[in-house]
Amino acid sequence: MGFSVTTWNINSLRLRMPIVEQFVLKHKPDILCLQETKVPNDLFPASPLRAMGYEHIIVHGQKGYHGVAIASRFPLVEDHRQDYCNVGDARHISAVFERGSRRIRLHNFYVPAGGDEPDRTINPKFGHKLDFVEEMKQLNADSEANTSAILVGDLNIAPLEHDVWSHKQLLKIVSHTPVETEGLLEVMQRGAWLDLMRQHVPENEKLYTWWSYRAKDWEAAGRGRRLDHIWSSKDLGPHLQRIEILKEARGWERPSDHVPVTAHFNL
Structure with a gap:
């Protein structure tokens, strides 16, 4: 029995619903996890998501900032929203779905970007991220007993050397500094x-999975980073x-500056 899960930082869902529809109508993922919905x-x-077959939707949003959502063709139960760092940000949501005899907990994360300066003493946003x-x-x-797990989202960290266009040049750039990459690898x-x-x-x-808006020609520049991730339990x-x-x-x-990433499973 197969199923697919897509993660996508959409950078304002209402603004970019046309490209969500463009993607879904062609690629038809079973579950769509969105970040930075800003609603x-x-x-x-x-309504437009339900019209495309996603009858089961759970959301955790706020006005103008952050926000995560899971839209699924399968029933979602036991949904949970965790307030990381106790600041009231809508950055996490999870739910359980079943495929065949398997029970799976799906986590959807939007980790703070961390600002521009990788020093928590002068940049509170970086401290929040850490x-x-x-x-x-x-x-x-x-x-959870008898439950597999999948974790997806915009984790805003490119942890490995070849997750960025230049490891050497980005070592002091937020998203690839050693304190961030080592931290995310420890999470894993x-x-x-x-x-x-x-x-x-x-x-x-x-x-x-991400190319900056700052590049006039993002494709020619080729300066990408892997900020979006799909993890799972080892089973x-x-x-x-x-x-x-x-x-x-x-x-x-x-477009969003992030692109959709889809995992296909066959149980």
Whole structure:
């Protein structure tokens, strides 16, 4: 029995619903996880998603900032929203779904970007990011009995050398500083998470999901980073068929600076 999960930082859902529809109508993921929806719960545009077959939607949003949502063709139960760092930001949501005899907990994260200066003494946003990652270290893929786990989202960290266009030049740039990359790798190690995007792509190959708006020609510049991630509990690793990074979406009309990333499983 197969299923697919897409993660996408959409950078304002209401603004970019046309490209969400463009993506869904062609690629038809079973579950769509969105970040940076930037819409409060009462104004969330559920109707167009339901019209495309996503009858089961859970949201955690706020006006103008952050926001995460899960839209699914399968029933979602036991949904949970955790307030990381206790500041009231809408940055996490999770729910359980079932495929065949398997129960799966799906986490959707939007980790703080961290501002521009990688020094928490002068940049509170960077300190917030580090505290958020520290709290994530308590999240274990095997924490629920008889339940597999998938973690997706914009984690705003490119942890490996070839997750960025230039490891050397980005070591002092937020998203690839050693304190961030080591922290995220510890989240993965402590929580027994499997990096599915690197399961079929060796660590010495470049892998990007984000290209800055600042580049006049993002494709020619080639300065990407892997900020979006799909992890799972180790029992799901053998069931991963493939990962698709839809790079072409970065060139669509009024695009997000992130592109959809989809994991296909066969249980």
